Amino acid sequence: xxxxxxxxxxxxPFSKTQEASLRLPHRKFPRPNTRxxxxxxLAARDNSSASLVNYKPKLEEQLKRLPEAWRQIxxxxxxxxxxxxxxxxxxxxxxxxxxxAQACYDAFDFDPFSKYCGSCxxxxxxxxxxxxxxxxxxxxxxxxxxxANINLPNFFNHSRWSxxxxxxANWAGYVAVSDDATSRRLGRRAITIAWRGTVTRxxxxxxxxxxxxxxxxxxxxxxxxxVKVESGFLDLYTDREENCGYCKxxxxxxVLTEVKRLLEMYSNEEVxxxxxxxxxGSALAILSAYDIVETGVNVMGDSRGVLVSVxxxxxxxxxxxxxxxxxxxGLGVKVLRVVNLHDVVPKAPGVVFxxxxxxxxxxxxxxxxxxxxxxxxxxxxDHKKSPFLNPNADAVCAHNLEALLHLLDGYHGKxxxxxxxxxxxxxxxxxxCDFLKDHYMxxxxxxxxxxxxxxxxxxxxxxxxxRPKLDDHPEDMHHHLRQLGLASSDx
Amino acid sequence: xxxxxxxxxxxxPFSKTQEASLRLPHRKFPRPNTRxxxxxxLAARDNSSASLVNYKPKLEEQLKRLPEAWRQIxxxxxxxxxxxxxxxxxxxxxxxxxxxAQACYDAFDFDPFSKYCGSCxxxxxxxxxxxxxxxxxxxxxxxxxxxANINLPNFFNHSRWSxxxxxxANWAGYVAVSDDATSRRLGRRAITIAWRGTVTRxxxxxxxxxxxxxxxxxxxxxxxxxVKVESGFLDLYTDREENCGYCKxxxxxxVLTEVKRLLEMYSNEEVxxxxxxxxxGSALAILSAYDIVETGVNVMGDSRGVLVSVxxxxxxxxxxxxxxxxxxxGLGVKVLRVVNLHDVVPKAPGVVFxxxxxxxxxxxxxxxxxxxxxxxxxxxxDHKKSPFLNPNADAVCAHNLEALLHLLDGYHGKxxxxxxxxxxxxxxxxxxCDFLKDHYMxxxxxxxxxxxxxxxxxxxxxxxxxRPKLDDHPEDMHHHLRQLGLASSDx
Numbered sequence: 001x002x003x004x005x006x007x008x009x010x011x012x013p014f015s016k017t018q019e020a021s022l023r024l025p026h027r028k029f030p031r032p033n034t035r036x037x038x039x040x041x042l043a044a045r046d047n048s049s050a051s052l053v054n055y056k057p058k059l060e061e062q063l064k065r066l067p068e069a070w071r072q073i074x075x076x077x078x079x080x081x082x083x084x085x086x087x088x089x090x091x092x093x094x095x096x097x098x099x100x101a102q103a104c105y106d107a108f109d110f111d112p113f114s115k116y117c118g119s120c121x122x123x124x125x126x127x128x129x130x131x132x133x134x135x136x137x138x139x140x141x142x143x144x145x146x147x148a149n150i151n152l153p154n155f156f157n158h159s160r161w162s163x164x165x166x167x168x169a170n171w172a173g174y175v176a177v178s179d180d181a182t183s184r185r186l187g188r189r190a191i192t193i194a195w196r197g198t199v200t201r202x203x204x205x206x207x208x209x210x211x212x213x214x215x216x217x218x219x220x221x222x223x224x225x226x227v228k229v230e231s232g233f234l235d236l237y238t239d240r241e242e243n244c245g246y247c248k249x250x251x252x253x254x255v256l257t258e259v260k261r262l263l264e265m266y267s268n269e270e271v272x273x274x275x276x277x278x279x280x281g282s283a284l285a286i287l288s289a290y291d292i293v294e295t296g297v298n299v300m301g302d303s304r305g306v307l308v309s310v311x312x313x314x315x316x317x318x319x320x321x322x323x324x325x326x327x328x329x330g331l332g333v334k335v336l337r338v339v340n341l342h343d344v345v346p347k348a349p350g351v352v353f354x355x356x357x358x359x360x361x362x363x364x365x366x367x368x369x370x371x372x373x374x375x376x377x378x379x380x381x382d383h384k385k386s387p388f389l390n391p392n393a394d395a396v397c398a399h400n401l402e403a404l405l406h407l408l409d410g411y412h413g414k415x416x417x418x419x420x421x422x423x424x425x426x427x428x429x430x431x432x433c434d435f436l437k438d439h440y441m442x443x444x445x446x447x448x449x450x451x452x453x454x455x456x457x458x459x460x461x462x463x464x465x466x467r468p469k470l471d472d473h474p475e476d477m478h479h480h481l482r483q484l485g486l487a488s489s490d491x
Numbered sequence: 492x493x494x495x496x497x498x499x500x501x502x503x504p505f506s507k508t509q510e511a512s513l514r515l516p517h518r519k520f521p522r523p524n525t526r527x528x529x530x531x532x533l534a535a536r537d538n539s540s541a542s543l544v545n546y547k548p549k550l551e552e553q554l555k556r557l558p559e560a561w562r563q564i565x566x567x568x569x570x571x572x573x574x575x576x577x578x579x580x581x582x583x584x585x586x587x588x589x590x591x592a593q594a595c596y597d598a599f600d601f602d603p604f605s606k607y608c609g610s611c612x613x614x615x616x617x618x619x620x621x622x623x624x625x626x627x628x629x630x631x632x633x634x635x636x637x638x639a640n641i642n643l644p645n646f647f648n649h650s651r652w653s654x655x656x657x658x659x660a661n662w663a664g665y666v667a668v669s670d671d672a673t674s675r676r677l678g679r680r681a682i683t684i685a686w687r688g689t690v691t692r693x694x695x696x697x698x699x700x701x702x703x704x705x706x707x708x709x710x711x712x713x714x715x716x717x718v719k720v721e722s723g724f725l726d727l728y729t730d731r732e733e734n735c736g737y738c739k740x741x742x743x744x745x746v747l748t749e750v751k752r753l754l755e756m757y758s759n760e761e762v763x764x765x766x767x768x769x770x771x772g773s774a775l776a777i778l779s780a781y782d783i784v785e786t787g788v789n790v791m792g793d794s795r796g797v798l799v800s801v802x803x804x805x806x807x808x809x810x811x812x813x814x815x816x817x818x819x820x821g822l823g824v825k826v827l828r829v830v831n832l833h834d835v836v837p838k839a840p841g842v843v844f845x846x847x848x849x850x851x852x853x854x855x856x857x858x859x860x861x862x863x864x865x866x867x868x869x870x871x872x873d874h875k876k877s878p879f880l881n882p883n884a885d886a887v888c889a890h891n892l893e894a895l896l897h898l899l900d901g902y903h904g905k906x907x908x909x910x911x912x913x914x915x916x917x918x919x920x921x922x923x924c925d926f927l928k929d930h931y932m933x934x935x936x937x938x939x940x941x942x943x944x945x946x947x948x949x950x951x952x953x954x955x956x957x958r959p960k961l962d963d964h965p966e967d968m969h970h971h972l973r974q975l976g977l978a979s980s981d982x
Binding site for chain 2: 160442450451462
């Protein structure tokens with residue numbers, strides 16, 4: 001149909017020359033389909049999440065570069081030359097990791113009226129299939145839990161009911177590994193760790209204790225006591241609750257033992273470790289990346305050090321300048337931070353003292369417990385560049401991960417025209433916010449279960465179905481902890 | 492299991508002697524299952540809506556009485572002797588009509604972000620099957636529409652989108668008729684008219700113009716100018732909008748022609764007309780019942796007058812004392828009004844001058860335009876008698892239809908113990924409110940569509956599906972209007 005043809009043109013990235021010749025003086029960005037008020041129709045594709053496989057044929061050609069290019073894409077050279085203009089393969093990979101981070105929200109049970117509030121709605125085996133993400137070619141090897149005893153508002157969700165799956169634990173993410181076919185396509189066995197963040201409200205940013213403490217004070221190794229991180233993030237990463245099957249081990253212990261186990265399993269292969277997370281999940285991603293390398297868990301039996309990269313979305317600052325130096329220079333962890341310019345979260349904590357101060361002043365401030373620094377390389381996007389989005393939407397929209405992935409899809413470099421590269425479905429933006437312009441007729445906050453998950457039992461009664469019990473932790477956990485020197489008699 | 496056995500005992504109505512012997516001094520009502528915090532488990536049944544067929548074997552025995560008893564159940568003798576104690580067959584029939592009124596809410600598209608907001612979500616043919624109510628044994632013969640130009644807050648729902656199914660119309664209910672098998676079971680061909688009401692907020696009660704005007708002033712026939720009804724209800728019933736396919740005929744014209752058509756179709760059978768509605772739908776039920784008899788539409792070709800009954804739920808007052816007299820004495824319309832004692836809606840309009848004043852004072856006040864009177868027989872229930880309900884719930888809960896049907900199911904007469912007669916699923920109460928006690932673990936307001944009705948199209952994009960266009964009005968409408976003397980050149 002005529003309208004879809006005109007829109008689908010916007011999917012093909014123009015060269016600068018093409019763009020200049022096509023750009024009209026008064027029309028900087030391609031206009032969405034404002035006249036017909038029809039549902040968004042873009043280029044045909046098999047699967048709305050499968051940005052990787054549907055940007056045909058250009059993206060498929062790009063993806064063939066992965067077995068050679070993956071170290072560059074993972075940031076081995078700090079993404080030099082890949083961001084301006086935006087490398088199409090890097091963009092596709094960033095969106096893929098973003099979708100793995102988004103899966104943490106899509107799978108999380110937020111409903112305070114659910115008995116399983118705060119848990120993952122699916123078993124690890126059913127995780128990707130239930131989210132219609134089987135095409136991603138990974139399987140989940142472990143779920144990660146954090147203790148909800150930490151005072152971090154809006155990260156933890158509690159059931160209104162007194163009987164619930166766990167009083168102490170909240171599901172905090174997962175570890176997944178690429179299957180054989182995908183590993184061949186990616187050029188290595190890819191381990192991805194995705195940490196859940198907070199999605200609905202932003203109060204937790206203001207409520208952060210905003211207090212830096214030595215990373216070593218919670219048992220994370222560090223040769224330098226001046227390396228400090230925000231205490232709330234660190235507590236979330238290292239605390240455990242003895243009386244709970246799910247969080248009797250800290251998130252730290254869970255992730256370190258799982259990485260160790262996987263690296264032993266794939267000891268004869270080329271392996272990568274990518275840690276992703278949105279919002280508070282980004283803080284956990286950066287902390288765990290630091291920890292994995294500082295602890296030496298990423299070193300294989302034959303002394304090869306596995307490249308550890310972080311793909312961070314809408315993340316806050318985590319530590320001080322010394323933390324940044326240790327992470328980047330000392331440990332060689334690669335961090336790419338994708339942010340929306342208008343999002344308040346990446347501006348916190350450390351609104352006053354941060355890496356943007358002149359170096360001399362920052363050096364003076366370095367001793368202060370509220371002198372923060374971002375890490376890695378920033379990719380800053382601007383939601384005002386997308387013709388699909390309402391520029392006057394609520395501030396919380398600027399922090400939305402689906403919106404950020406939409407911006408990534410349209411980003412070709414600074415000053416470049418916003419053109420959706422893969423045609424990733426803009427309707428996904430409104431899954432959990434109210435950000436799309438009205439005439440697209442996509443309901444805001446549309447992700448919801450039929451009848452809040454209530455089903456009719458065989459005897460005709462409406463009820464909340466029981467879910468399969470989620471495993472807590474594997475038998476060999478203690479063995480791996482001992483190997484890591486983390487076993488203690490109280491575990 | 493033990494717990495379900497103990498609860499299922501509460502399903503069997505006790506005789507007074509049994510009750511007295513079983514009642515403990517400090518335990519007036521059967522306690523719900525407070526200890527185990529399990530989902531409600533009551534007696535086994537096939538279908539939660541099928542209260543009629545599942546109260547076995549007692550109810551089935553009762554239902555066999557219908558072919559002889561239906562005229563009594565329909566109120567031919569003003570329900571004398573059937574309410575105290577509550578007749579089990581009458582209770583079952585009231586619940587059945589209540590479920591047909593509730594169907595108007597369950598089928599209505601309330602979502603302002605739907606293109607079809609304000610319409611019925613299903614075609615007439617798919618109506619009962621889509622609501623899992625096939626067992627009711629009726630089929631919908633016609634949908635009723637009202638023009639949304641009337642100033643009745645919260646009755647009309649408008650789409651946020653500019654392109655919608657109709658700018659002027661809102662779906663207002665349906666006419667249905669019993670199929671052959673059901674008619675044999677019921678002892679007559681049963682025509683049921685169900686009018687939709689307002690469900691979410693109660694502001695419309697306060698916003699009522701509270702102004703009585705002669706029913707004849709809007710073209711409804713009446714031999715007496717002092718017979719008056721609330722002007723907003725009357726306008727809703729008689730207004731039309733020429734520029735709209737759905738409401739170019741008034742609700743009045745739609746319902747009169749359909750009843751006429753059906754009575755011609757079933758002219759050789761015994762027929763009943765039952766009009767039901769909740770809240771504002773009750774006002775429309777009473778007005779249309781008046782109109783059908785006053786107009787003589789209920790008179791068959793062989794001069795038999797068909798019994799017209801109203802089963803009203805949570806209804807407001809509609810007219811003055813003269814209206815009541817004309818309706819009850821003059822026309823012989825039978826009205827049973829089921830109300831919750833704590834609901835504010837049946838107290839309006841006419842909070843000051845109403846049928847509860849001493850007769851002499853009422854006679855003086857009769858000329859005033861705000862002197863209202865309820866009609867028919869009242870069955871007053873009390874939600875504080877149900878051990879399932881939270882007595883401190885929001886006031887809007889006392890107006891909820893599902894809650895009222897739950898109260899009906901437990902009602903056996905004044906001062907009698909609350910015992911669920913059919914075991915109708917208490918979880919239904921929370922379908923659209925927050926009324927059940929917490930420990931039943933039924934989420935409040937749980938009725939919702941998966942992903943707000945969004946589906947993935949064949950090309951993988953999320954979108955609102957198109958719905959089949961709803962028919963507006965039948966071809967022979969004009970023919971029937973002419974027969975009724977209602978045809979005018981401007982229609």
